[in-house]
Amino acid sequence: MTPRAHSSAASWAGALLALPLLLFLLAAVAWPLAHLVRRAFLEDGEALRQVMAAGRYRTALVNSLALSAAAAVTALLLALGPAWILARERFRGRQLLRTAISLPLTFSGVLVGFLIVVLLGRIGAIPKLIEALTGRQALEGAAYTFGGLFLGYVYFEVPRAVMTLESAFRRFPWELDAAARTLGARGLERMLRIGLPIAAPALRSTLAVTFSASMGSFGVALILSRRFTVAPLEIYTEMTGFLNDEVAGALCLALALCTLTVDRLLALGKRR
Amino acid sequence: MRSGFLRRRLFRRTGIALTALLALALLAPILITAAGAFSRAEWYGQRSEGAEVDSTPKLFRYVLEVWGRALLRSGQIVAVVVPLALLIGAPAAWAFRRLAFPGSRLLEAAALVPLAVPGVALAFSMIQCVQGVPRFWLLAAGHLAYTIPLVVKTVGNAVETFDPRLEDAARSMGAGRLETAARITAPLLLPSLILSALLVFAVSWGEFNVSFLLAPPLLQTFPAALYLTYTTNSFPVAAAATLVFLAPVVPALIAIQALGGEEFHRGLPA
Amino acid sequence: MRTVIDGVSFAYGREPVLSGVSVELPEGGITVVIGPSGSGKSTLLQLLAGLLHPAEGRILFDGEDVTGVPTERRDVGVVFQSYALFPHLTVRENIAFGLRTGRRRFSLRSSRRRPSRHSIEARVWDSAALLGLEPLLDRRPGQLSGGEQQRVAVARAVAPRPSLLLLDEPLSALDARLRRTVRSELASLLRKLGTTVFYVTHDQEEAMLLADHLVVLDQGRVVQAGPPLELYRRPRTPFVASFLGEANLVEVTVDDGQGQPLHTPFGKLAYPAGVTRGWVLVRPEDVTEDPGGCCATVVDCRGMGPVDRVVLVLDSGAEMLAHFPPESAPTPGTKVRVGVRSRKPHFLPG
Numbered sequence: 038m039t040p041r042a043h044s045s046a047a048s049w050a051g052a053l054l055a056l057p058l059l060l061f062l063l064a065a066v067a068w069p070l071a072h073l074v075r076r077a078f079l080e081d082g083e084a085l086r087q088v089m090a091a092g093r094y095r096t097a098l099v100n101s102l103a104l105s106a107a108a109a110v111t112a113l114l115l116a117l118g119p120a121w122i123l124a125r126e127r128f129r130g131r132q133l134l135r136t137a138i139s140l141p142l143t144f145s146g147v148l149v150g151f152l153i154v155v156l157l158g159r160i161g162a163i164p165k166l167i168e169a170l171t172g173r174q175a176l177e178g179a180a181y182t183f184g185g186l187f188l189g190y191v192y193f194e195v196p197r198a199v200m201t202l203e204s205a206f207r208r209f210p211w212e213l214d215a216a217a218r219t220l221g222a223r224g225l226e227r228m229l230r231i232g233l234p235i236a237a238p239a240l241r242s243t244l245a246v247t248f249s250a251s252m253g254s255f256g257v258a259l260i261l262s263r264r265f266t267v268a269p270l271e272i273y274t275e276m277t278g279f280l281n282d283e284v285a286g287a288l289c290l291a292l293a294l295c296t297l298t299v300d301r302l303l304a305l306g307k308r309r
Numbered sequence: 310m311r312s313g314f315l316r317r318r319l320f321r322r323t324g325i326a327l328t329a330l331l332a333l334a335l336l337a338p339i340l341i342t343a344a345g346a347f348s349r350a351e352w353y354g355q356r357s358e359g360a361e362v363d364s365t366p367k368l369f370r371y372v373l374e375v376w377g378r379a380l381l382r383s384g385q386i387v388a389v390v391v392p393l394a395l396l397i398g399a400p401a402a403w404a405f406r407r408l409a410f411p412g413s414r415l416l417e418a419a420a421l422v423p424l425a426v427p428g429v430a431l432a433f434s435m436i437q438c439v440q441g442v443p444r445f446w447l448l449a450a451g452h453l454a455y456t457i458p459l460v461v462k463t464v465g466n467a468v469e470t471f472d473p474r475l476e477d478a479a480r481s482m483g484a485g486r487l488e489t490a491a492r493i494t495a496p497l498l499l500p501s502l503i504l505s506a507l508l509v510f511a512v513s514w515g516e517f518n519v520s521f522l523l524a525p526p527l528l529q530t531f532p533a534a535l536y537l538t539y540t541t542n543s544f545p546v547a548a549a550a551t552l553v554f555l556a557p558v559v560p561a562l563i564a565i566q567a568l569g570g571e572e573f574h575r576g577l578p579a
Numbered sequence: 580m581r582t583v584i585d586g587v588s589f590a591y592g593r594e595p596v597l598s599g600v601s602v603e604l605p606e607g608g609i610t611v612v613i614g615p616s617g618s619g620k621s622t623l624l625q626l627l628a629g630l631l632h633p634a635e636g637r638i639l640f641d642g643e644d645v646t647g648v649p650t651e652r653r654d655v656g657v658v659f660q661s662y663a664l665f666p667h668l669t670v671r672e673n674i675a676f677g678l679r680t681g682r683r684r685f686s687l688r689s690s691r692r693r694p695s696r697h698s699i700e701a702r703v704w705d706s707a708a709l710l711g712l713e714p715l716l717d718r719r720p721g722q723l724s725g726g727e728q729q730r731v732a733v734a735r736a737v738a739p740r741p742s743l744l745l746l747d748e749p750l751s752a753l754d755a756r757l758r759r760t761v762r763s764e765l766a767s768l769l770r771k772l773g774t775t776v777f778y779v780t781h782d783q784e785e786a787m788l789l790a791d792h793l794v795v796l797d798q799g800r801v802v803q804a805g806p807p808l809e810l811y812r813r814p815r816t817p818f819v820a821s822f823l824g825e826a827n828l829v830e831v832t833v834d835d836g837q838g839q840p841l842h843t844p845f846g847k848l849a850y851p852a853g854v855t856r857g858w859v860l861v862r863p864e865d866v867t868e869d870p871g872g873c874c875a876t877v878v879d880c881r882g883m884g885p886v887d888r889v890v891l892v893l894d895s896g897a898e899m900l901a902h903f904p905p906e907s908a909p910t911p912g913t914k915v916r917v918g919v920r921s922r923k924p925h926f927l928p929g
Contacts, residue, residue, distance in 0.1 A: 051408025054400035055416060058457065061397055062416075065450040066423055069434035076437070119328040126321055130329075136566055137332035140339075143558045145517040147536045148551065152338035154539070155345075162341050196335065215630050216663035218650040220677035220739070230676075234667045253427030255518045256532075260539060269429045273522070276433050286437070289430035297425060 076286045094271060094284070098291060101268040104183070105251035106299075108190035109244050112198040115191070116243070120202035124209075135203075141196045146189075146256025153189045153261060154180045181263045189257040194247040201246055205239030241303045248303075252296045268292045339555075345548035368549045372538075376550060379534035383514060385445075386530060390452045390513045391506055397453070398460030399502060405461070406468040420461050423454040428518025436523065444525050451519035456509040463508065467501030504568045511561045515554075580641050580654070580742035580775050581606050582627070587636030589622055596622045597799040600636070604743075605792050609769055609776040611807075613786045613822070614796035620779045621660075623796070624747050627777055629653045640743070651680075656736035658746040662728045664720035670731050671716040675703045677739040706738040709768060726757050733765070737772060744769070746778045750785065762788060783823050787811070795819050813925050820860050820927065827866070827899045828858040828927075848926055856929040865920040866891075866901035872918030875899065877909045891917065 123135055141149070156163050157180040164177040179185050213235065217227045233240075255269040262270060268288060275285035347365055373380070398420075404410070405417045423431065431454060435447055471494070479489045517532040524530055529537075535554055538547040582604040589597040597619045604610045612620045625631045627638060629650035637646045645653060656677070665673050678699045707713050710730040720728055729749060736744060749765070750758045766789050769776050780786055786793055786807065793807040795818075803815045807823075814820035817828050833855050848859060864886075875891040878898075882888075886902040889909060893899060901917065909915055 047408045048410040051404035051413065052410040054404035054408065055410075055413065057397045058401040058420060058461075059416060061450075061453065061457070062419055062422075065435070066426075066431070066454055067419075069431065069438050070426065072438040073430065073434035115331065118324055119331050122321075122324040122328045126325065128325060132566075134328055134332050136563060137336055138328075139566065140559070140562060141335055143511050143515055143555075143562050145515040145532050147517050147532055147539065148515070148554070151535070151539045151547065151551065152342070155338045155341050155544075160544070162338075192335065195331070199331075210663075212659055212661055212663040213665060215628075215650075216657065216659060216665075217676070217680075218630065219628055219655060219657040219745075220735070221651050221680035222676070223651050223680075226680060231665060249425060253429070253518075255427070255429050255521075256536070259521075259536065269427055269518075272427075272429045272433060276522070285433060289427070289433060292427055293425070293430060296427070300425065 073286045073289055076283055093266065094288060094291075097266045097268045097271040097288075098295065100265060101252055101292070102295060104187055104190055104267065105248050108187055108194055108251050109248040111187075111191050112194035112247050113202075113240065113243055115195050116198035116202050120199045120206055123199070124203045124206035138199050139196050141192065142200070144193075146193065146254050146258075147260060148256070149189050149193050150257045150260025153185055153192065153257075156180070157185055157188070180261055183265065186258065186261045186267075189261050190251045190254065193254065193257060194250060197250060198243050198247050201243045202239060205236060205243070209236060245300045245303045248299055249296045252292065252299075342548045342551050345544050346552055368545055369553065372546060372549045372553055376531065376534040376538070379529050379531045380553070382524075382528055383531040386448060386452060386520075387510055387513045389449050390456060391509045393449070394453055394456045394460050394509045395502065395505060398457045399464045399505065402461045402464035403468055406465055407473070417461065417465075421458045424458050428455070428516075429522065432519040432522035444523060444528065448520060448523045448530070451523055452513045452516055455516065455519070456512050459508045459512065460505040463505045464498070464501050467498055471497055500568055504565065507561050507565050507568070511558055511565065514558055514561075581639075582743055582775055582777070583639040584623070584627065585637045585639060587623070587626060587633045587638065589619070589626060589631060589633050595799055597626075597633075600796070600799070600801055602794055602801065602804065604775055604777060606775055607773050608791035609778055609789050610792045610794060611778045611780060611786045611790035612794045612796055613780055613783065615781065615822070617798070618796040619799040620781075620796050621747055624657075624745050624777060624779050627743070628655050628657050628745055654742045656739065656741035656744045658732045658736045658744075658749045660748045660751060662720075662732040662752075664728055664731055664735070666720050669717050669719055670707070670712060670723070671703055673720070673731055674706055674712075674716075674735045674738050675699055676735065678702060702738055706734040709737070710734045725753055726761060729753065729761065733768070737774070740774070742775065744772075744774045744776045746776065748780055749778075750780070750782070765789075787823075795822060814860065814927065817858055817927060820858075825863050825900055827861040827863065829861070829897050829899075830856070830858050830929075832856045848924055850926045851928060854928045858927045858929065860925040860927060861899070861919055863888075863900045863902040865924075866899060866917055867920055868903070868915055869918030870916055872916045875915055875917050877911050877913050877915060879911055880909055882906065882908065891915070 119134075119138065123131065123138075144152075155161060157176055157178075159178045161177070161180060164175060164179075167173065167175050180188075209232075213231055214227060217231045222230065253269060254267075255273065258267045258270045259273075269292065272285050272288045272292070275288065346368060401416075401420070405413050428451075432451055435451060439447060475493055475497070476489050479493045480486075484492065515532055516530070517536070520530040521533045521536065524533060531554060535547075535550055538550045542550075584600060584602040584604075587597055587600045588595070600619075600623060602610070602612075602623075612623060614620050622631065626633050629645070629648060633646065637644050639645065640654070665676065668676070703716075704713075707716055710733055712727070712730055712734055715723065715727060715731070720731065723731065729752070733746075733749070736746075750761060753761060762785055769778075769789070778789055790807045792804065793810050794804040795802045795810065797818055803810055803819050810819060811823050814823065814826075817826075820826040820828060833850065850857065874894045877889060878892055879890040880887055880903075882905065885905060887905055887907055887909075889901045889903050891899045891901055899917075903909065
């Protein structure tokens with residue numbers, strides 16, 4: 038919808054309406070974040086250097102990056118089929134399935150962590166099931182491994198991926214697919230030459246959303262990571278355990294930077 | 310000769326089955342949790358809390374007794390955050406789309422920035438530099454930072470699809486500015502306001518990252534209490550607490566779905 | 580390619596869209612399907628294309644039942660109403676798309692293997708030249724005007740030289756003036772190609788200009804089919820009569836049903852035995868001033884440019900529309916005597 042030209046009086050009214058938002062952002066977001074950045078660079082960026090050097094911090098960041106990336110891609114792959122079906126087909130129970138899949142969107146990270154423990158903790162349902170069926174003990178405490186955290190991230194991200202992809206698929210111009218069919222293109226060829234290129238922006242933004250969700254995920258890690266660490270957890274321990282504010286601040290910065298970079302990279306491919 | 314169409318039907322059936330499987334996989338742990346709260350079997354181990362929790366009603370009563378304050382706290386926060394988020398975000402969303410002023414696009418983008426900042430970072434930096442403010446309001450501010458973007462996007466989308474010519478039509482038929490606002494604009498924007506309120510409620514009720522760090526130990530919100538039950542209490546108690554947590558949120562989610570909430574795709578912060 | 584639609588029915592959920600539709604497309608000719616919105620004409624096109632599957636009936640290409648054959652294996656080309664150009668490909672790549680797919684033709688004509696790259700480029704160039712698109716080959720659809728996009732859509736559909744060409748209201752997105760020029764260009768292009776064409780429109784002028792065979796569809800059924808002039812002069816129902824142009828329909832009731840010639844204000848008229856009521860059709864251009872005709876009062880006269888549009892009321896009370904020669908301008912209120920030109924008025928049984 039093209040914006041209409043309006044008087045300067047209207048502009049003033051607009052500015053007035055948006056003023057509370059501006060004040061809030063300045064006071065509650067901009068000011069604290071600026072403070073954070075400043076402190077990270079204190080003493081010639083000593084804290085930053087500490088963070089980037091090898092050691093626990095680097096490991097934490099790398100863990101976060103690796104886990105988030107792997108979980109994002111896995112969630113995307115798992116979400117493709119269901120998103121397509123929900124967007125394209127009409128069937129009884131569709132709304133029910135949709136509600137069921139989007140229910141985890143309301144779970145905070147802690148809850149997801151708990152649910153993984155319910156499944157794979159020391160007295161989790163799956164090990165119990167395996168024992169009941171085969172008599173062997175397996176996967177006990179699997180929740181607390183890398184695999185467990187990975188699963189937690191995936192559980193967290195799949196509903197997001199499905200919902201984001203579904204709305205993208207619903208907006209997909211299906212006539213293009215019909216046109217490709219009339220020109221003789223079979224299923225796979227259609228998907229590769231028409232479907233993927235047109236859906237690519239949606240896929241990219243889904244990856245961005247899921248990736249940044251896991252990068253910042255705290256609750257899940259709090260419950261599940263016992264033997265290793267991820268960045269948000271490090272920030273927490275630095276802050277509350279060691280009272281090492283500068284390092285915690287630098288970690289925050291590094292984390293935010295990583296997330297933003299990946300986000301920008303994914304968006305870059307969009308500009309064609 | 311019907312192979313083409315048969316194959317498509319097969320794809321469709323398989324796809325639906327796989328989707329149902331995924332939904333089931335996602336729901337399975339919840340169902341197990343509910344079983345843990347409502348059954349009396351002891352497959353998950355002893356109830357360390359003893360006789361206080363040996364039956365289901367006693368279980369829930371225990372949860373409410375011990376964590377009732379956290380529940381109240383969450384309620385207080387939500388009661389403050391929802392109206393504030395709407396009051397700050399909705400007029401701004403209107404202004405961005407209809408009363409553009411220099412810098413409005415920048416401000417709109419800035420409003421969405423908190424979503425990219427990990428909750429830990431924001432909570433941490435808030436504590437650092439804002440010393441004298443009571444924790445309750447810091448908490449509210451943290452919640453607002455993550456819910457205002459939802460309001461701005463949801464109401465913004467509704468304003469964008471709202472045709473200003475409807476207002477012109479009303480004015481041309483003699484309605485004054487206030488009357489037009491009340492009889493045309495408000496009813497058409499109401500669904501998005503309700504949707505925003507629901508979204509803010511859902512996010513604020515379940516918010517953990519910022520709350521855990523900002524709230525003083527004696528006045529935690531309910532999600533933080535959940536964390537404590539997960540780490541200190543037996544499984545049935547944790548399960549019961551989880552169900553108490555989910556009770557208000559599930560109807561909210563269903564309502565959000567019914568109203569077509571697209572902005573919830575980001576869900577809660579992890 | 581000989582194309583036959585045989586007794587096809589289609590429903591959308593529980594709503595019937597097409598019922599028992601049978602159409603035979605003349606080989607190498609242009610068949611136009613015309614009808615109001617909701618009549619099912621686009622659905623019929625999609626059934627021919629294979630994008631939809633009929634609930635009943637068959638579709639035959641050269642005698643072979645292709646009802647179960649999916650779109651990508653049918654030898655058809657489609658021009659969509661919205662053009663459906665691939666936005667991420669250039670015009671050249673759009674046109675070449677159908678030449679690069681692994682299509683297996685279902686018709687029994689010569690088996691055509693996938694053409695070489697050189698011949699693909701040559702074919703793309705030829706198709707583009709047919710529609711005057713040479714300077715636009717490296718642009719993207721987003722950079723083209725509506726008229727240019729329409730031409731690309733046609734070029735893309737004809738490039739593989741399909742045996743059947745389907746066009747779904749290809750001109751409806753163009754403004755009226757552009758429509759007129761593109762219409763005649765399209766007509767000559769289609770005739771030059773000599774492909775069997777199935778063309779859907781709601782525009783009567785387009786239909787008359789393009790059709791070798793005209794099919795009128797209403798509420799999912801074929802009302803009448805045949806050469807366009809035949810339908811124009813001898814429509815079988817009032818619907819067809821008024822759909823194909825302005826029509827004066829005078830309702831008549833016959834008392835004895837004996838097959839006696841009917842006396843109308845315009846002369847004697849034979850009607851089939853056993854019919855007791857119906858309409859007499861007189862086209863406005865056939866009404867003329869006739870000193871020996873019946874009396875009528877001029878109610879309104881408007882100069883339209885090529886004709887004068889005159890509304891008359893006969894002494895019997897019936898209202899008639901007439902086209903008088905331009906600037907003959909009979910004054911409203913005056914009395915004239917009118918009759919019907921040499922052609923006999925046509926009787927439609929009720």
